[in-house]
Amino acid sequence: MNTLHYIFDPLCGWCYGAAPLIAAARTLPGLKLALHGGGMLAGAQRLRITEQWRNHVRSHDARIAQLTGQTFGSAYSDGLLCDTTAVLDSAPPTTAILASEAIAGRGLDMLHRLQRAHYVEGRRIADKAVIFALAGELGLAGDAFAAAFERLSGAATAAHFSDSRSWLARLGAQGFPSFALERADGTLERIEASRFYGDVAAWTHYLAERAPASAADPGELGQSCGLDGCAI
Template identity: 60%
Template sequence: MNTSTLHYVFDPLCGWCYAAAPLVQAGRAVPGLAITLHGGGMMTGPNRRTITPQWRDYVLPHDRRIAQLTAQPFGEAYFEGLLRDTKAVMDSEPPTTAILAAETLGGRGLDLLQRLQRAHYVEGRRIADAAVLRELAADIGLDSSAFAAAFEAHAGEPTRGHVAASRALLSRMGGGGFPSFALARGDGGLDRIDASPFLGRPEAWQQHLVQAAGQA
């Protein structure tokens, strides 16, 4: 069977990536389609931030829109816990490192991303904390020692290099932000796929990917 590759540029703290999570799951069920993850580092370096009332007021309308559009769940622990904790740090780098580590452990990056999103948006967990990341990796069945070693190997410069490469890919794709998807063509080119019309419609997205992969 021929294998096509869908490139997915994401961020673990991106609400619209959470909106697209059912689309990613639907894509995983397309025969012969491999999904390659690219963490874009939305909240890394100088873009890291702590929660503020202003930030809560900014994200709440987006979150309500995502829930309305996609039926993705949001928890009270997120709305009334995490979003009111002015000591909580929003930092994409540690969870991106964790996803890279999980990907080296049997290709479990997408599984961990899904778990991280649920932990953040439903359970109100602090997914920038190393201890929380270890717990979530264990939740999906990853060996604790193997995950710790892989996390250490990817921490720091390897993750920052991955983010830089992801941003370069995003530019090459013509993507406007997160989430962005592109299907690799046989000639090495990339065909960007706009996921926004498919939010809340994973079956239609899946059919679209089947057709697009067949033409790539």
């Protein structure tokens, strides 16, 4: 089995831009996805929205939309980004992704839902109430999700961030998103995915060539994630 390692942050705009590539990779037989949340705005880096941050992000958002075709909702652009009481913190949404993966193998579904909630619906995805509402929308069992979220909060999420930063160092990468293909024989190849923004077909073809499924791979066709749904 080949593994595509994806180093991301739920509050990284370029990771939102890469969402169609991730959804496409998920459909390839014999390719497993490994999610590594990097904690871009966690701990001392968490911040409250300011005019300076808003102007910085909007310039990136325009470029992301142009290159990837991803849309940014007015509730985000004209709502959340103008709310100077909103706090951006990568830790709670990353914990939600870890919890979703732990109880149902649905970390990627949670990531996509968080991205849509933030970038389209303008919701505060660092707020626990919002996170639990999104888990409910995904059909994740309330008690099980709550227990996993509490267990994986704090030290466990911090350890995950540390491991993800180790992956960045291992790859010689500087920011999010970063990708690496680990083949079944253990070889590891860093992939520059930005050249595939807006061209999902070329990305899918590239991955299929670089990591073809073998007869022993139990890949499941049709296991796809709908997208109803910045660099460091």
